[in-house]
Amino acid sequence: MDFSFTDEQETFRQEIRKFAEKQLAPHYQTDDVTGRMTPSIFEDMAAVGLFGLRIPERYGGSEADAVTVGLVAEEVARSNINAGYALLSTALVCDIFLSAATDEQLADWLPSIADGSVIPTLALTEPGHGSDAANIELQAKQTADGWEITGEKTSISLTEDADRAVVFARTGGPGARGVSAFYVSLDHPAVSKARLDDIANRAAGRCSLFFDGLIVGRQDLIGDEGSGFKSVMQGFEYSRAIIGLLAIGTASAALDDAIDYAKNRSTFGAPISTRQGVAFPLVEHLTYLAGARHLCYEALWRKDQGLDHTAQASMVKWWAPKAAVEAIHQALLTFGHAAWSADNPQAQRLRDAMGFEIADGTAQIAKLVVARSVFGRQFAP
Ligand SMILES: Cc1cc2nc3c(=O)[nH]c(=O)nc-3n(C[C@H](O)[C@H](O)[C@H](O)COP(=O)(O)OP(=O)(O)OC[C@H]3O[C@@H](n4cnc5c(N)ncnc54)[C@H](O)[C@@H]3O)c2cc1C
Structure with missing residues (x-):
């Protein structure tokens, strides 16, 4: 039984604590007032490699273990828990990709997350389905070349600042097996958003997302159809x-x-x-x-x-x-x-x-x- 972190993990923890106290803490309360994350927070977190923690080195990340991501989460949140949303989102999205995406997709998607040029979020919740997410209704209708996504997601963190989202949509029959996951751009005329006036985590930019016939192809599908x-x-x-x-x-x-x-x-x-x-x-x-x-x-x-x-x-x-x-x-x-x-x-x-x-x-x-x-x-x- 061993309760200690490695020397490398402890050193990294100290570095992140110093970084967070200097770069993240000064914005914690002011961003709550403005309701927006100071843009330099994303740039600074990317610069010290916090968005690439789970990403393999060949795609620009540091391939850190999960325990190290936990250490970073603790230290970031000591100074600014809302900056932690970006850490959480990148780590979660990258792990989903690494377990399900093709080599071609990984090469296409991961480097831009690692260097901070793309901030991803994850869109599962809908107005009618939160806890019972297996019953989501967002429709991805099959077309000749792919799918057409129509409907609404809500309560999606980081949407104010995110460039892309992992979106869960119904491609098949009822229940969990009818749900597929797509990685889509949010900067598209068929996608719009509405900001929610939150009581907390105000800088984390929670929004509703509306899809009005967004066309996606097989290259945007994560894993097999129905495995989302x-x-x-x-x-x-x-x-x-x-x-x-x-x-x-x-x-x-x-x-x-x-x-x-x-x-x-x-x-x-x-x-x-x-x-x-x-x-x-x-x-x-x-x-x-x-x-x-x-x-x-x-x-x-x-x-x-x-x-x-x-x-x-x-x-x-x-x-x-x-x-x-x-x-x-x-x-x-x-x-x-x-x-x-x-x-x-x-x-x-x-x-x-x-x-x-x-x-x-x-x-x-x-x-x-x-x-x-x-x-x-x-x-x-
Ligand atoms: C700060 C914040 C950030 C979020 N960020 C995201 C995000 O980035 N992406 C995203 O997709 N979603 C996000 N969400 C949504 C979140 O995942 C859902 O709010 C959550 O899953 C609960 O769903 P719901 O709000 O619809 O509540 P409901 O499912 O309607 O539940 C309402 C209440 O009933 C209880 N309940 C429901 N079913 C049962 C049951 N079977 N047994 C006992 N109790 C039950 C729940 O515990 C809850 O107390 C966020 C929410 C918050 C508050």
């Missing part, structure tokens, strides 16, 4: 642990700030950190986060070892964002009135971390996946 649902579900097994670490990263920053504040704020003649009522709740949340963090890395380590990690990833999908939100809540209360104005980041961290309680599947759906692996499908809810 399977590929996204496999990708989610990995991205759910990354989401856990994004939430934990921002919660760790919140607790660190609260600990500093508690040591420096005095009431009744002593630092508030000397009161059990202040220190112990913070210790409890540090403990919960440490537990959830271990499980996130176990899921990623299992992925790297080629072991099944479905249950671990789904466990942290419900647990880590919840633990993060509760930790940030306590960190906010530690500040008293000082966190009750927008110049203190705690309230924004609370709102932003909560987004991950829904994005990529809610707690109920994550628990359903765990229940199936524990009880067996036949006996699960």
Whole structure:
């Protein structure tokens, strides 16, 4: 049993922490006000290779293992959890490509993601179908040369800034086996978007997407026709642990700030950190986060070892964002009135971390996946 990261991973973590504190943190609160990601964030993340982490070297990436992506997620989110959306999206999309796309498609698609010239997003959710994504209705009607896509997606992160999207559409009959995945350009007259006025993650640019007869060909199809649902579900097994670490990263920053504040704020003649009522709740949340963090890395380590990690990833999908939100809540209360104005980041961290309680599947759906692996499908809810 070994609980340590390699020297190389630790060195990389420190580099990313410095990078994130310098380049990402200064935009965290200001981008929430403008509702747009500062464009230099994408350029800077690309320049240090964060969009190419999962991409093989021959396509311009660094071929990092999943654990390293987790370390990066934690460090990015400590400074700016919303910049983490781009990290999550590129890692998830690239893993879907690597498991299903042809060599020709990989050569065509991956280098532009690695160098940051294309920001991809993933469009699964529709107005009528979120949790029951196997029943999506976006139509991809067969034509002589390919398909014509018509319908609506909603709640798609990064769409304000994304150039391309992995879009899931119905090419066949009902259910999961009728769903195919396409990699499409969003800069097309047959595609339009409408910005959503979000309560959090405002810089992450969530939009609805409308397709009005977008023509796609076989070269845009990812994997076999009808295999789209399977590929996204496999990708989610990995991205759910990354989401856990994004939430934990921002919660760790919140607790660190609260600990500093508690040591420096005095009431009744002593630092508030000397009161059990202040220190112990913070210790409890540090403990919960440490537990959830271990499980996130176990899921990623299992992925790297080629072991099944479905249950671990789904466990942290419900647990880590919840633990993060509760930790940030306590960190906010530690500040008293000082966190009750927008110049203190705690309230924004609370709102932003909560987004991950829904994005990529809610707690109920994550628990359903765990229940199936524990009880067996036949006996699960
Ligand atoms: C910040 C954010 C970012 C997002 N980014 C993206 C993105 O980039 N791409 C994308 O495709 N989607 C994205 N989503 C959408 C997200 O994946 C869906 O919101 C999510 O899967 C839940 O679907 P829904 O909102 O339609 O809720 P519903 O499926 O309508 O569920 C509503 C409630 O009922 C519960 N519920 C539903 N079915 C069951 C059941 N069988 N048993 C018990 N409880 C159940 C749910 O847990 C939830 O509490 C994002 C969402 C958010 C909030």
